[in-house]
Amino acid sequence: MDEDGQVVGIVAETKDGEILRFAARKGVILASGGFEWNKQLVKAFLKAEFTHPVTPPGNEGDALLMAMKAGAALENMSEAWWxxxxxxxxxxxxxxxxxxxxxxxxxxxxxxxxxxxxxxxxxxxxxxxxxxxxxxxxxxxxxxxxxxxxxxxxxxxxxxxxxxxxxxxxxxxxxxxxxxxxxxxxxxxxxxxxxxxxxxxxxxxxxxxxxxxxxxxxxxxxxxxxxxxxxxxxxxxxxxxxxxxxxxxxxxxALGTNGGPKINENGQVVNFNGEPIKGLYAAGNASGNPLGPIYPSAGGTIGPAMVFGFLAGQHAANS
Ligand SMILES: Cc1cc2nc3c(=O)[nH]c(=O)nc-3n(C[C@H](O)[C@H](O)[C@H](O)COP(=O)(O)OP(=O)(O)OC[C@H]3O[C@@H](n4cnc5c(N)ncnc54)[C@H](O)[C@@H]3O)c2cc1C
Structure with a gap:
């Protein structure tokens, strides 16, 4: 984040401990899945004693932690695709x-x-x-x-x-x-x-x-x-x-948790005042599910993930 509160890139650490810095002129889109494999986050947020994710073990809520640091509002935090x-x-x-x-x-x-x-x-x-x-x-x-x-x-x-x-x-x-x-x-x-x-x-x-x-x-x-x-x-x-x-x-x-940073109609992550955090987007299980706790039908998880991923990319590209 720069001094104007705009997200301007991402710092990543490789498996070997190497620190990499990526600048992002248009924005950063968080799309690293849910937090179901992070025991601490699961205990803090989920409404039930949840033990058996059926998803990639790398889904440890990195997006959620980064978004919280950037001041994101959160929603649907006690829920998952059970x-x-x-x-x-x-x-x-x-x-x-x-x-x-x-x-x-x-x-x-x-x-x-x-x-x-x-x-x-x-x-x-x-x-x-x-x-x-x-x-x-x-x-x-x-x-x-x-x-x-x-x-x-x-x-x-x-x-x-x-x-x-x-x-x-x-x-x-x-x-x-x-x-x-x-x-x-x-x-x-x-x-x-x-x-x-x-x-x-x-x-x-x-x-x-x-x-x-x-x-x-x-x-x-x-x-x-x-x-x-x-x-x-x-x-x-x-x-x-x-x-x-x-x-x-x-x-x-669960097929993944589906709570996370709150997004608006452009896939932008918003703060607790409802204002977009400049340069920060989220989609899929890395975001608060726009449908809340509801899984309406087939493709109910991949559908919104793709739609908001697309909208976020489009908005960032045009910004
Ligand atoms: C067995 C199974 C069947 C399913 N069937 C359906 C279905 O029929 N219809 C449907 O709509 N949904 C279905 N789902 C749910 C759907 O697959 C997920 O909700 C969807 O994949 C979520 O997409 P995503 O991109 O948000 O997260 P994911 O698909 O979980 O992808 C997140 C990716 O980010 C990676 N990652 C995590 N942390 C980092 C990091 N720090 N840096 C870099 N990468 C990172 C992860 O390794 C992973 O590859 C199913 C899920 C499972 C497990």
Whole structure:
């Protein structure tokens, strides 16, 4: 920043510690993704105990730190593009075990339960909305009952029909998938209340027989079978009855955080008075999401990132 408060370039440090200075006559556009891999920023800003990003590990909030230093207003800071993440512990990226998007949670013959063995959400609703139930607070028990680990419980029928993380139908179940011949045994193995889980499975199976899920309305949402004509009791309600029974932990993950420096219609970063900080722009997950906490549809994250990246570039070029 120069003495007039204009951003005039960027100082970068290479992996080898070399300091590089880049002058920018037209402006600097921050586009280095979110802050989901920066534990300190995550703890400071996100609304939930968030552990499993599924994004490039380099996204450590460098843009956010630079923008804060330049006096940027911030918005949407407690939010992310949430995703229920699953883990195959043998799958690594850049020496980190990498959480993945998983699969199977929309299908029949499976439910998701908390430590009490109880369902707590419509398992098949959108990936941005479903994990919001992970941070529900119970003011009577004074706890976050769904904070996790939560578990996807499924039976052999689902295992035979869907790819679940890296486990294809017909593959032997790997060591990292808990399995047992009875629901009670499975519950004891994973540390979930066995009475609660047995009761929940019995109830779920009754709902499947009735063709209706009065608790959470599985089989009624378009997203549950998006590429297959929408959700329906036939496609999404299936009994958990054929052993062995399986359990996989399901975590609060995200496709990236989406809070950051507030931008205006030109992609310019603004200060707390709403005035543009001269020469500073942001787009994508490095900026406060212009849509707030909403993920309206397919391309809901890449779309605004590209639009505001374009607008920022255009404005900077014409400045
Ligand atoms: C598995 C998966 C599936 C997805 N599917 C969809 C989808 O179908 N539709 C959709 O709209 N969105 C989808 N998303 C989300 C979408 O990919 C992201 O929201 C989008 O990529 C964000 O773009 P970005 O440019 O802001 O950040 P990113 O794509 O995260 O890019 C940021 C880049 O900056 C780099 N970087 C970080 N710090 C620095 C630094 N200091 N210096 C230099 N470089 C740095 C990072 O390494 C990274 O390459 C998906 C995400 C994932 C993980």
């Amino acid at each position: 995703y229920p993440a699953m883990v195959d512990p043998t799958f690594e990226y850049e020496d980190n075990v990498m959480a993945q998007l998983g699969g199977g949670r929309n299908g029949p013959n499976s439910i998701i339960v908390n430590k009490y063995g109880r369902r707590f959400v419509h398992e098949g609703t959108t990936y941005n909305d479903m994990p919001r139930a992970f941070f529900n607070y119970d003011p009577v028990k004074v706890e976050f009952p769904n904070k996790g680990p939560n578990w996807m419980i499924f039976d052999q029928q689902l295992k035979d029909s869907e790819l679940i993380i890296t486990m294809a139908p017909g593959d032997p179940a790997p060591e990292w998938v808990d399995q047992a011949d009875t629901i009670r045994e499975l519950a004891e193995k994973i540390g979930v209340d066995p009475d609660g889980l047995e009761m929940e499975i019995q109830k779920w199976n009754e709902y499947c027989e009735q063709g209706e899920d009065p608790d959470f309305h599985r089989g009624t949402i378009q997203f549950e079978a998006l590429t297959n004509g929408g959700g329906s009791p036939e496609k999404n309600l299936g009994k958990i009855e054929k052993g062995p029974f399986y359990a996989l932990p399901i975590y609060l993950g």
